[in-house]
Amino acid sequence: MPTANKHRKPEASAPCLCGKEKWAECCGRFLNSTHAPETSLELMRSRYAAYALQNERYLMQTWFSATRPTPPLFAENEPIKWLSLEILSHHEDEHDGVIEFVARYKVNGRAQKLHEISRFVREDGRWFYLDGRFPDSRSPDNKSLDKPKT
Numbered sequence: 671m672p673t674a675n676k677h678r679k680p681e682a683s684a685p686c687l688c689g690k691e692k693w694a695e696c697c698g699r700f701l702n703s704t705h706a707p708e709t710s711l712e713l714m715r716s717r718y719a720a721y722a723l724q725n726e727r728y729l730m731q732t733w734f735s736a737t738r739p740t741p742p743l744f745a746e747n748e749p750i751k752w753l754s755l756e757i758l759s760h761h762e763d764e765h766d767g768v769i770e771f772v773a774r775y776k777v778n779g780r781a782q783k784l785h786e787i788s789r790f791v792r793e794d795g796r797w798f799y800l801d802g803r804f805p806d807s808r809s810p811d812n813k814s815l816d817k818p819k820t
Protein backbone atom coordinates (compact mmCIF):
# COMPACT_ATOMS: atom_id res chain seq x y z
CA MET A 671 0.00 0.00 0.00
CA PRO A 672 1.43 3.40 -0.94
CA THR A 673 -0.34 5.12 1.96
CA ALA A 674 2.21 4.84 4.76
CA ASN A 675 3.73 8.32 4.55
CA LYS A 676 0.96 10.25 2.94
CA HIS A 677 0.37 12.54 5.92
CA ARG A 678 3.97 13.59 6.19
CA LYS A 679 4.61 17.26 5.52
CA PRO A 680 7.16 18.14 2.84
CA GLU A 681 10.57 19.48 3.80
CA ALA A 682 10.71 23.29 3.93
CA SER A 683 12.69 23.53 0.70
CA ALA A 684 10.75 20.83 -1.16
CA PRO A 685 8.19 21.81 -3.80
CA CYS A 686 4.82 22.65 -2.32
CA LEU A 687 2.06 20.07 -2.56
CA CYS A 688 0.06 22.54 -4.64
CA GLY A 689 2.89 22.51 -7.18
CA LYS A 690 3.81 26.16 -6.96
CA GLU A 691 6.76 27.20 -4.82
CA LYS A 692 8.78 25.84 -1.93
CA TRP A 693 6.62 24.32 0.77
CA ALA A 694 7.78 26.75 3.49
CA GLU A 695 7.16 29.80 1.29
CA CYS A 696 3.89 28.55 -0.16
CA CYS A 697 1.16 26.59 1.62
CA GLY A 698 3.38 25.47 4.49
CA ARG A 699 3.26 28.89 6.15
CA PHE A 700 -0.55 28.80 6.07
CA LEU A 701 -0.90 25.27 7.40
CA ASN A 702 1.63 26.14 10.11
CA SER A 703 -0.60 29.11 11.02
CA THR A 704 2.28 31.57 10.79
CA HIS A 705 0.54 33.44 7.96
CA ALA A 706 -3.04 33.84 6.77
CA PRO A 707 -3.82 33.63 3.05
CA GLU A 708 -4.24 37.10 1.57
CA THR A 709 -6.15 35.98 -1.48
CA SER A 710 -8.77 33.34 -2.15
CA LEU A 711 -6.27 31.68 -4.48
CA GLU A 712 -3.73 31.27 -1.68
CA LEU A 713 -6.48 29.79 0.46
CA MET A 714 -7.54 27.45 -2.34
CA ARG A 715 -4.01 26.18 -2.83
CA SER A 716 -3.43 25.70 0.87
CA ARG A 717 -6.71 23.81 1.23
CA TYR A 718 -5.64 21.51 -1.58
CA ALA A 719 -2.41 20.90 0.35
CA ALA A 720 -4.47 20.29 3.49
CA TYR A 721 -6.52 17.66 1.65
CA ALA A 722 -3.31 16.02 0.50
CA LEU A 723 -2.12 15.89 4.12
CA GLN A 724 -5.60 15.10 5.46
CA ASN A 725 -5.23 18.11 7.75
CA GLU A 726 -8.77 18.27 9.04
CA ARG A 727 -8.05 21.06 11.51
CA TYR A 728 -6.95 23.45 8.75
CA LEU A 729 -9.86 22.55 6.49
CA MET A 730 -12.38 23.17 9.25
CA GLN A 731 -10.71 26.46 10.24
CA THR A 732 -10.93 27.76 6.70
CA TRP A 733 -14.48 26.59 6.00
CA PHE A 734 -17.20 29.23 6.21
CA SER A 735 -19.21 28.61 9.37
CA ALA A 736 -22.60 28.30 7.64
CA THR A 737 -21.45 25.61 5.20
CA ARG A 738 -18.86 23.83 7.34
CA PRO A 739 -19.49 20.08 7.50
CA THR A 740 -19.40 17.96 10.61
CA PRO A 741 -16.16 16.06 11.11
CA PRO A 742 -14.70 13.62 10.42
CA LEU A 743 -13.85 14.75 6.92
CA PHE A 744 -11.72 11.69 6.24
CA ALA A 745 -12.33 8.03 6.65
CA GLU A 746 -9.61 6.10 8.38
CA ASN A 747 -7.06 4.79 5.89
CA GLU A 748 -8.68 6.70 3.06
CA PRO A 749 -6.95 5.33 -0.06
CA ILE A 750 -6.72 8.66 -1.86
CA LYS A 751 -3.54 10.26 -3.17
CA TRP A 752 -3.68 13.81 -4.52
CA LEU A 753 -1.48 14.30 -7.54
CA SER A 754 -1.80 17.82 -8.92
CA LEU A 755 -3.74 21.05 -8.87
CA GLU A 756 -4.45 23.14 -11.95
CA ILE A 757 -6.11 26.54 -11.64
CA LEU A 758 -8.31 27.32 -14.64
CA SER A 759 -9.61 30.71 -13.57
CA HIS A 760 -9.59 33.00 -10.56
CA HIS A 761 -11.72 36.07 -9.93
CA GLU A 762 -12.01 37.95 -6.70
CA ASP A 763 -12.93 41.28 -5.24
CA GLU A 764 -12.77 42.50 -1.66
CA HIS A 765 -15.47 40.13 -0.41
CA ASP A 766 -15.87 37.21 -2.80
CA GLY A 767 -13.66 34.88 -4.74
CA VAL A 768 -14.44 32.32 -7.44
CA ILE A 769 -11.90 29.74 -8.58
CA GLU A 770 -12.29 27.05 -11.19
CA PHE A 771 -9.79 24.24 -10.88
CA VAL A 772 -9.00 20.67 -11.78
CA ALA A 773 -7.44 18.48 -9.13
CA ARG A 774 -6.15 15.06 -10.04
CA TYR A 775 -5.90 12.18 -7.62
CA LYS A 776 -5.70 8.44 -7.42
CA VAL A 777 -7.95 6.09 -5.54
CA ASN A 778 -6.57 2.59 -5.22
CA GLY A 779 -4.25 3.31 -8.11
CA ARG A 780 -7.00 4.59 -10.43
CA ALA A 781 -6.58 8.13 -11.75
CA GLN A 782 -9.52 10.46 -11.09
CA LYS A 783 -10.26 14.09 -11.80
CA LEU A 784 -12.15 16.65 -9.78
CA HIS A 785 -13.34 19.68 -11.76
CA GLU A 786 -14.90 22.23 -9.44
CA ILE A 787 -15.88 25.87 -9.27
CA SER A 788 -15.32 26.95 -5.68
CA ARG A 789 -16.65 30.06 -4.01
CA PHE A 790 -14.86 31.90 -1.24
CA VAL A 791 -15.90 34.72 1.07
CA ARG A 792 -13.87 37.19 3.08
CA GLU A 793 -14.98 37.93 6.60
CA ASP A 794 -13.10 40.13 9.07
CA GLY A 795 -10.13 40.14 6.71
CA ARG A 796 -9.89 36.35 6.43
CA TRP A 797 -10.79 34.16 3.49
CA PHE A 798 -13.05 31.15 3.89
CA TYR A 799 -14.20 28.40 1.56
CA LEU A 800 -17.95 28.74 1.00
CA ASP A 801 -19.02 25.98 -1.39
CA GLY A 802 -18.39 24.45 -4.76
CA ARG A 803 -20.18 23.04 -7.77
CA PHE A 804 -19.20 20.77 -10.60
CA PRO A 805 -19.42 22.49 -14.00
CA ASP A 806 -18.88 19.32 -15.99
CA SER A 807 -21.58 17.05 -14.61
CA ARG A 808 -21.51 14.84 -17.70
CA SER A 809 -18.13 13.58 -16.63
CA PRO A 810 -18.72 10.45 -14.58
CA ASP A 811 -15.45 10.77 -12.72
CA ASN A 812 -16.29 14.03 -10.99
CA LYS A 813 -16.44 13.44 -7.29
CA SER A 814 -17.18 15.61 -4.34
CA LEU A 815 -14.06 16.69 -2.45
CA ASP A 816 -15.70 15.76 0.82
CA LYS A 817 -16.78 12.26 -0.11
CA PRO A 818 -14.46 10.73 -2.69
CA LYS A 819 -16.04 7.53 -3.90
CA THR A 820 -13.76 4.63 -3.28
Ligand SMILES: [Zn+2]
Nearest residue numbers: 686688696697
Ligand atom coordinates in the same frame (compact mmCIF):
# COMPACT_ATOMS: atom_id res chain seq x y z
ZN1 LIG B 1 1.38 25.69 -2.15
